[in-house]
Amino acid sequence: MRGATPASLHAEAVAGSRRALARLLTEVEDGRASPSDFDHHGAVLGRSLAITGPPGVGKSCLIDHMLRAWATQGRSTALLAIDPSSSLSGGALLGDRIRLTAPDEQDIADRIYVRSVATRRATGSVPTVLGDLVRTLHLCGWEQVLIETVGAGQSEVRCAAVADRIVLVEGPARGDAVQAEKAGLLELADLVLVNKADLDGADRHASELRDALSLNEGTPPAVLLVSAKTRDGLDEAMEVLADLPERPGSSRARARERLANAVERYLTGHDDYESMLADIATGRRSVEEVMGVLWRDQ
Amino acid sequence: MDRVLRIVVAKPGLDGHDRGAKVVARALRDAGHEVIYTGLRRTPKQIVDAVRDEDARFLGLSSLSGAHGHLFPTICDLLREEGLGDVVVFGGGIIPDEDRADLHAAGVRAIFGPGTPTGEINAFVLDAADREEAGVGADSGWVWQGA
Numbered sequence: 001m002r003g004a005t006p007a008s009l010h011a012e013a014v015a016g017s018r019r020a021l022a023r024l025l026t027e028v029e030d031g032r033a034s035p036s037d038f039d040h041h042g043a044v045l046g047r048s049l050a051i052t053g054p055p056g057v058g059k060s061c062l063i064d065h066m067l068r069a070w071a072t073q074g075r076s077t078a079l080l081a082i083d084p085s086s087s088l089s090g091g092a093l094l095g096d097r098i099r100l101t102a103p104d105e106q107d108i109a110d111r112i113y114v115r116s117v118a119t120r121r122a123t124g125s126v127p128t129v130l131g132d133l134v135r136t137l138h139l140c141g142w143e144q145v146l147i148e149t150v151g152a153g154q155s156e157v158r159c160a161a162v163a164d165r166i167v168l169v170e171g172p173a174r175g176d177a178v179q180a181e182k183a184g185l186l187e188l189a190d191l192v193l194v195n196k197a198d199l200d201g202a203d204r205h206a207s208e209l210r211d212a213l214s215l216n217e218g219t220p221p222a223v224l225l226v227s228a229k230t231r232d233g234l235d236e237a238m239e240v241l242a243d244l245p246e247r248p249g250s251s252r253a254r255a256r257e258r259l260a261n262a263v264e265r266y267l268t269g270h271d272d273y274e275s276m277l278a279d280i281a282t283g284r285r286s287v288e289e290v291m292g293v294l295w296r297d298q
Numbered sequence: 299m300d301r302v303l304r305i306v307v308a309k310p311g312l313d314g315h316d317r318g319a320k321v322v323a324r325a326l327r328d329a330g331h332e333v334i335y336t337g338l339r340r341t342p343k344q345i346v347d348a349v350r351d352e353d354a355r356f357l358g359l360s361s362l363s364g365a366h367g368h369l370f371p372t373i374c375d376l377l378r379e380e381g382l383g384d385v386v387v388f389g390g391g392i393i394p395d396e397d398r399a400d401l402h403a404a405g406v407r408a409i410f411g412p413g414t415p416t417g418e419i420n421a422f423v424l425d426a427a428d429r430e431e432a433g434v435g436a437d438s439g440w441v442w443q444g445a
Binding site: 019089093094095098099109114116120 | 302304323324326327328329330331332333334335336337344347348350351352353380381382
């Protein structure tokens with residue numbers, strides 16, 4: 001099967017082969033294949049939802065609940081779980097599967113696909129590859145794709161911006177709402193879930209977030225209290241998620257992140273990128289001169 | 299090292315000790331690979347499903363419970379049944395010398411006991427990655443002989 005063409009892997013994946021699907025995703029991730037190799041539709045075939053938020057707020061627990069709920073309803077859902085690569089070695093430890101139990105339940109396992117994705121080293125390339133992975137899953141019949149990413153930095157924000165909708169997960173006692181604002185995710189969110197509602201401080205954090213969001217222009221996203229542990233609020237949250245409208249503000253912020261990512265990818269992928277950096281570092285050329293070269297090349 | 303291999307590290311069966319598995323996972327990460335750790339107490343089927351869905355090239359099994367003689371060959375059989383014969387399987391933990399021949403015969407290509415320098419495991423992975431006879435589906439009898 002290694003060495004099979006993307007088109008044949010795609011055909012097998014559509015026919016239900018998980019092995020072919022997994023190999024096809026590797027080909028796309030490694031840049032040896034692109035969805036255009038087997039995309040005969042050109043149409044929107046599914047939806048994607050990013051689940052993001054700080055470490056430890058319970059993203060994986062909530063995702064486990066979503067996977068189980070949707071699979072039980074007969075809706076197939078794929079999860080792309082993003083973890084950072086080490087900037088030193090380029091390697092990665094991918095542990096998101098540990099906390100998921102829904103994929104182990106044999107009566108629904110056929111409708112759940114989980115794939116761990118490392119951010120790898122190249123700046124700006126992850127979100128682009130991620131978009132191709134989502135498209136590939138849609139083209140293989142996985143109508144619904146979840147992207148799990150820690151919302152703690154620019155590249156993670158951009159990973160989330162790949163999705164059609166963004167759900168921000170927060171926890172109680174996360175400091176004040178300014179912490180959430182600083183991460184840059186609040187303006188992108190179409191929905192905010194404050195998890196661990198069974199613990200002290202969740203109510204207060206939710207109302208602080210509502211206050212902060214009300215200062216922004218346009219319709220703020222709903223802020224819902226949930227508890228993955230006691231299951232309080234989960235049914236309501238799932239109902240909202242089933243048909244989550246896009247906020248005008250978030251679509252603009254997402255477009256901005258996608259554009260910024262494309263520019264960064266163009267820059268870091270430029271043939272003379274390294275020599276540009278060296279010239280700026282040693283003072284041979286100024287940043288403005290290099291910018292002039294970059295624009296002229298366009 | 300620009301070669302990134304996807305490696306699943308798994309703990310099959312009823313065995314709560316994963317310090318060794320975590321040390322190996324970290325060493326492989328530090329050698330530049332993408333390591334997927336499954337967590338404790340996985341069934342053979344859960345492990346093989348993870349290898350398939352993650353498109354892993356290698357599967358590292360750790361057992362300290364004494365059940366390796368049953369679990370490791372069961373996993374190797376399942377991999378072959380699932381058409382994942384090109385996956386390379388290696389093992390570690392508390393594996394008595396007299397049990398090793400049976401595990402090798404089942405398709406486990408290397409067994410690393412306590413005290414193994416992590417560099418040896420990294421060397422095995424790089425060596426086996428290019429060998430067709432290292433896959434669990436190859437009826438080759440190939441066993442890693444050390445660096």
